[in-house]
Amino acid sequence: MQKAKLTTINDVAARAGVSYQTVSRVINQHPSVSKQALERVQEAIQALKYQPSNAARHLAKQQSAMIGVISYGTLHYGPAQTLASLEREAHELSYTLSNVNVTDLSFAQISAAIQTLRRQRVDGLIIFAPLIDIEHTDLESICADLPVVFTATEPQPKRAVTAIDQFTGARLGAQHLLQLGHQHIALLNGPLDWYDALLRQQGWLSALQRAGITPAADLESDWTAAGGYQQISALLESGTPFTGLLVANDQMALGALRALHQHNYKLPEDVSIVGFDDIPESAFLEPPLTTIHQDFAALAHQSLLQLKACMEHPNLKQHLRVLIPELIIRSSTTTPKQPFRGKK
Amino acid sequence: MQKAKLTTINDVAARAGVSYQTVSRVINQHPSVSKQALERVQEAIQALKYQPSNAARHLAKQQSAMIGVISYGTLHYGPAQTLASLEREAHELSYTLSNVNVTDLSFAQISAAIQTLRRQRVDGLIIFAPLIDIEHTDLESICADLPVVFTATEPQPKRAVTAIDQFTGARLGAQHLLQLGHQHIALLNGPLDWYDALLRQQGWLSALQRAGITPAADLESDWTAAGGYQQISALLESGTPFTGLLVANDQMALGALRALHQHNYKLPEDVSIVGFDDIPESAFLEPPLTTIHQDFAALAHQSLLQLKACMEHPNLKQHLRVLIPELIIRSSTTTPKQPFRGKK
DNA sequence: CGGTAATATGTGATCGTTCACATATTGTCA
DNA sequence: TGACAATATGTGAACGATCACATATTACCG
Numbered sequence: 001m002q003k004a005k006l007t008t009i010n011d012v013a014a015r016a017g018v019s020y021q022t023v024s025r026v027i028n029q030h031p032s033v034s035k036q037a038l039e040r041v042q043e044a045i046q047a048l049k050y051q052p053s054n055a056a057r058h059l060a061k062q063q064s065a066m067i068g069v070i071s072y073g074t075l076h077y078g079p080a081q082t083l084a085s086l087e088r089e090a091h092e093l094s095y096t097l098s099n100v101n102v103t104d105l106s107f108a109q110i111s112a113a114i115q116t117l118r119r120q121r122v123d124g125l126i127i128f129a130p131l132i133d134i135e136h137t138d139l140e141s142i143c144a145d146l147p148v149v150f151t152a153t154e155p156q157p158k159r160a161v162t163a164i165d166q167f168t169g170a171r172l173g174a175q176h177l178l179q180l181g182h183q184h185i186a187l188l189n190g191p192l193d194w195y196d197a198l199l200r201q202q203g204w205l206s207a208l209q210r211a212g213i214t215p216a217a218d219l220e221s222d223w224t225a226a227g228g229y230q231q232i233s234a235l236l237e238s239g240t241p242f243t244g245l246l247v248a249n250d251q252m253a254l255g256a257l258r259a260l261h262q263h264n265y266k267l268p269e270d271v272s273i274v275g276f277d278d279i280p281e282s283a284f285l286e287p288p289l290t291t292i293h294q295d296f297a298a299l300a301h302q303s304l305l306q307l308k309a310c311m312e313h314p315n316l317k318q319h320l321r322v323l324i325p326e327l328i329i330r331s332s333t334t335t336p337k338q339p340f341r342g343k344k
Numbered sequence: 345m346q347k348a349k350l351t352t353i354n355d356v357a358a359r360a361g362v363s364y365q366t367v368s369r370v371i372n373q374h375p376s377v378s379k380q381a382l383e384r385v386q387e388a389i390q391a392l393k394y395q396p397s398n399a400a401r402h403l404a405k406q407q408s409a410m411i412g413v414i415s416y417g418t419l420h421y422g423p424a425q426t427l428a429s430l431e432r433e434a435h436e437l438s439y440t441l442s443n444v445n446v447t448d449l450s451f452a453q454i455s456a457a458i459q460t461l462r463r464q465r466v467d468g469l470i471i472f473a474p475l476i477d478i479e480h481t482d483l484e485s486i487c488a489d490l491p492v493v494f495t496a497t498e499p500q501p502k503r504a505v506t507a508i509d510q511f512t513g514a515r516l517g518a519q520h521l522l523q524l525g526h527q528h529i530a531l532l533n534g535p536l537d538w539y540d541a542l543l544r545q546q547g548w549l550s551a552l553q554r555a556g557i558t559p560a561a562d563l564e565s566d567w568t569a570a571g572g573y574q575q576i577s578a579l580l581e582s583g584t585p586f587t588g589l590l591v592a593n594d595q596m597a598l599g600a601l602r603a604l605h606q607h608n609y610k611l612p613e614d615v616s617i618v619g620f621d622d623i624p625e626s627a628f629l630e631p632p633l634t635t636i637h638q639d640f641a642a643l644a645h646q647s648l649l650q651l652k653a654c655m656e657h658p659n660l661k662q663h664l665r666v667l668i669p670e671l672i673i674r675s676s677t678t679t680p681k682q683p684f685r686g687k688k
Numbered sequence: 689c690g691g692t693a694a695t696a697t698g699t700g701a702t703c704g705t706t707c708a709c710a711t712a713t714t715g716t717c718a
Numbered sequence: 719t720g721a722c723a724a725t726a727t728g729t730g731a732a733c734g735a736t737c738a739c740a741t742a743t744t745a746c747c748g
Binding site for chain 2: 724725726727728729732733734735
Binding site: 006009020021024027052053054057059060 | 733
């Protein structure tokens, strides 16, 4: 093994001819260090390629400069973007991010993830996973007095939450279709154990109800293009009439487009589609996709800011921070050709 | 602040009525612990919600159970997938991953990233970024005796490298087009400061040269659909004749498809397109995209295995591990209608 | 020149673990 | 029953940094 024993603060002190405490002062930029000592210590650090050990520092300081993240579904666009932004933002605040990705939303996995992060003595925690089934009391017992920010999850009483308003997003999409004159509007949603999906369903329903319109169809799929393709193919073959379609992410919308093309539908004349997320490819689909833009970088930024507030003022009451998504109109939506149409 | 002082091994020992060392033995599953002591310690751990401090453990053990990753461009599909897989794999080997994402490939950033990870005393390092301009001697000086695995980078003498064979991948794509009878084949590549892009260019060129065919065009873009759209639009407007197009990732291919549709090209009759990566959406594009499949999960798996080997046998000479990508034929490629065609 | 403050440096204890070693207890067999 | 091994437990030092405090040096002002 490489038992080469890494250089320590003492090695540097010895070489510079000062005490270890002086070296510590140089590292931490304490003002009371003479110019001579400073130079000699810096020279020694360079020469010995000294790097202070975070572990030792954390132990002594009783804080880790680490932020824990519990993430879910990071292979999907939204979570992946958020996580990447989170990492960048954290680095700018000179925090290190420690990410644990859970593969399901069971209490067992969530609690194991929290334990892992508590061992690392993270200074704060961002839970970036839908937690529909978790009891608040259970969470309280594991998180203890760790500062936590939730996102993508249902409102937690007394807990800090930063989220993009999915309800409003879906409503914007549905309203756009309604304003164009669509009367038969279907929803292709993601899995309902994602809280985001639940909220989008509610927003869509709310818009339709307010307009006095009955939903044409309410489908659930798995966020993938394949799933979207499958569901819309089935819907078309079932003969259910619809002219407007709200899809809960752009990948499924892509699959839906394919299904519609295969069934010789003309787009957007025959069916208008609104996606969700505004992935970079959306503007280049056939036809370019009208969609609900979500600012994941802003979500990351805000949740980190909120976590910082939690860490600095642990007793401050935290409120809900909400980001509003934006409707991006492209050419996949238009006025319906006929007020009503069935199977082609 | 929450100066509540977390519970330590001593608190557990006191409650269980044993010495701290016995508690340590329980934590580390040492065999020589009596059944009674074991039970009492476990009870105390439960009751006090004790979690051992990783920082203290690492300090004492002189190893961190952390693996550092230096990543680049994680907002793109390939890197994002690899990173996510890496995290999952590392967790399975009960390592923690510490990721630093660099925003450019300057020596300054790479070396800062390595310093950050050295401070964390990572046990090993996976450099998952193209390092075309970095001198080997510079790297040697920073990495010192840290076990390192490179990937997505040019072969390093004496260093461990795991990579997907991009040269072969591009050649497979080009050969497919050649076998269909295409004579005018263009390449739409990613930025050439990615080593992957460079290798794909070489593989494509090599296949064409072997067939005695001159390249129709050699374009460089930025991996995005927007970039691909722009470049292919320009190519079409320039009137350069081509019937086959190899694109270095599927997002750019998506943009290229859009450009071709807009110019009223019939696909695949007028132009055959081969993508790269096989993103989940590829099968649902218009038309479904023939592409080169890359197994990013396997890449992550292999590089971690190799790193483990490096860590366990530091003096073992490491070789180059290569994964071979696979051609997935869908309907975006067919025989050329005419042996030659210019601007439409 | 004495006194007080500001600056510069050093010493011992501490953070929460593990390791090496010492010691106490139990078991097994001649 | 005595001897020796195996099992079980405890003690002090170490890991590499920071903190609180003590001390030495320099600076300034009346």
